[in-house]
Amino acid sequence: MSKKHPIVAVTGSSGAGTTTVKRAFEHIFRREKITPVVIEGDSFHRYNRVEMREAMKQAADAGNDHFSHFGADANLFDKLEDLFRTYGKNGGGKKRYYLHSDEEAAEHNARLSTSLKPGEFTPWEDIPDSTDLLFYEGLHGLVKTDSVNVAQHVDLGVGVVPIVNLEWIQKIHRDNAERGYSAEAIVDTILRRMPDYVHYVTPQFSETDVNFQRVSLVDTSNPFIARDIPTPDESFVVIRLRDPKKARADFPYLLAMIPGSFMSRYNTIVVPGGKMSYAMDLILTPMIHELIEKRGK
Secondary structure: OOOOOOEEEEEOOOOOOHHHHHHHHHHHHHHOOOOEEEEEHHHHEOOOHHHHHHHHHHHHHOOOOOOOOOOHHHEOHHHHHHHHHHHHHHOOOEEOOEOOOHHHHHHHHHHHOOOOOOOOEOOOEEOOOOOOEEEEEEOOOOOEOOOOEOHHHOOEEEEEOOOHHHHHHHHHHHHHHHHOOOHHHHHHHHHHHHHHHHHHHHHHHHOOOEEEEEEEOOOOOOOOOOOOOOOHHHEEEEEEEOOOOOOOOOHHHHHHHOOOOEEEEOOEEEEEHHHHHHHHHHHHHHHHHHHHHHHHO
8 A cells, every 4th residue: 555656446347337436436536636547457357359269268178167357367467466566656557458449449559559459458558657546447456366465555445346136137238238249148258257256356345445236126036037227216325334434434424415325334324326426426535535635745
């Protein structure tokens, strides 16, 4: 951890909704005039899209049907920890981008004078000077293994964890609508990733400072046949603060400001799903203020 160069990590699995939290932080950074360096978790995958398909095929041929982007073998955990360690010391380090689409490829090809394709990585490049903090969003912002401990370098960890059936519904609908995958292919992906989900993703939520867990109020008992994603009005968000004092949490104020909210435990507030972004703003802004205040000192 570093007072001078703080690190914020938002962690959640594929389909969890980390993009919503990322947008909440973007609003805070813009309003508070904070300059972050943004690190995308996908950029620390070990293989590009073509290489990953081949690695999965080789793993399957060797009898491993659970090789996935969630696990250690498909990621550069050591490089991610090196980045966090280096940034914490001097505000520097190396980053790159994973190109998800033609639009992203065109943007970075114009910037770098390259001819990269979707599914490839841009070259490693130096982090810009004079950033206020590092902001990570992805699968492994607080991952720990026998040889790597990314979590120890994080100043503010945020988990995004819908109940698992809701998470699967969100993933199935997103991958079908945005990427054209069939329901059968998405289910195969979920099953293949399950061991790595249990061993690498889930344990991170015990390391976070705050977790946002969306809980649906409609039947999601069979997520593989659900036709719609439950709406915000059909859900609650359970917000757990590991240390309310550290988070500067003023629960009476939050209860007064968020209609329909209530406390379920001494460190847990439940808010209507439609108030999730508002609750994030109220809870996360003081935490970011504290990091910036410490940085100034």
